[in-house]
Amino acid sequence: MDESELRAFTALAREQRFTRAARSLGVSQPTLSRLVQRLEKQLGAKLVVRAPQGVVLTDAGERFLSHAERALASIDSGIAEVSELAGEPRGEVKLGALPTINAYVLPPVVAAFHKAHPAVKLIVHEGFSSTLEAKVVRGELDLAIVQHPPKSEEVSALFLWSEAHWLAVPPNHRLAGSKKPIALQALIDEHFVVIPGMPGMRKMEEICAAAGKRPQIALETENLESVRRMIEAGLGISLVPALMARDKRWRVDPIPIAGGVVSRDVGVVHRGAGYLTAATRALRNAIVAYVKSQKF
Structure with missing residues (x-):
């Protein structure tokens, strides 16, 4: 083999569809099928x-997958060492990033x-x-810029920076133009435009729960531009990280949160x-x- x-085989196990696996490897679907069939013939299973x-692994496939992944990791490690001897980094690097990091950093x-x-x-994913x-744990990404510290114990992490969250409001909002820091308790009855998983909303949920309420979510979206445009259309408000708050395209300057109670660490x-190539x-x-250099 x-x-x-x-x-x-590992790409097919990961993507679970021939079309997606072939696309991830840059080969045709018939070529991918032939490669997997050749491997099956050699293994006799x-x-x-x-x-x-989609595609489902057999019992033999489940057992062989970890061995295949370790073999490829060893090959990649060897390539990395030779690359370092050559002095010039080369090859492919898959990087993951949070939406705000991808857009602003x-x-x-x-x-x-x-x-x-x-x-x-x-x-970049x-x-x-x-x-x-x-x-990252499965080897589908080489690096990822995520919230720190990571939840998984299977990754190594390096802290990068910490940043506060700010309040973004529509142009006709009662707080528009305010320079005075706002307390989260004053926002309990507001409608929010949110990106799922953002630290700001987790804090808001705690404050609402203490008052016997739940945050009023007007819209959930994974698109940063959608967040900004929906806010400016008057749909609701949002707690956004400093990276996004500094965007010059806001029609109303975001407002600081009192006490710096909402922030996120990034790593x-x-x-x-052993998995780091040059x-x-x-x-x-x-x-x-x-x-x-940016002093985040």
Whole structure:
């Protein structure tokens, strides 16, 4: 068996559909099928079966998957060591990031990194902390910028920065134009536009619960631009991290929260030093250097 067969099988196990797995590897679906069939023939066992909901691993497939992943991790580690000897990072790095990080931090980092290391191909995935952490653990991502500390004990983490949350309101809101910090207790009866999992809303839920109420959610969305535009249309208010609050496109300046009671810590996570290729290590160093230069 060869590396391409192992990568085909692990991609299919991860994506659970031939079309998505083939796309992730940059090969055709027939090529992916042939690679998996060749591997099954060498092992003398069926590894996957098609089902209405997608691809399902057989018992043999479940047992072989961890061995295939360890073998590929060992190959990648060897490639990393040879790459370091060559002195020039190369290859592919898969980076995950929270939506606000992807929108407001990564553009200058990625642009500078690409200029410094043109032989490295970067792939950026956007998502929420729990999802990104799980992908790092499974080896689907090399690095991820998530809320710190991570919930998983299977990743290594490096703290990057801490930032407060601010209150964003519509132009005709009673608090529009206020420069005075606002207490969260004053927002109990407001309608909110939220991104699921944001630390600000978790604090708001606690305050509402203490008053025997629940936050009134007007809209949930995963799109940052949608949050801003919905607020400005008058749908509701939102607690946004400082990165987003500094966006010059707000029609009304966001308002500080009294006492700094809402904040988030941000860090970068990976599986461990043994899994860091030269390219991955170079990207992590670039992220850390950028954060220090910006004094987050």
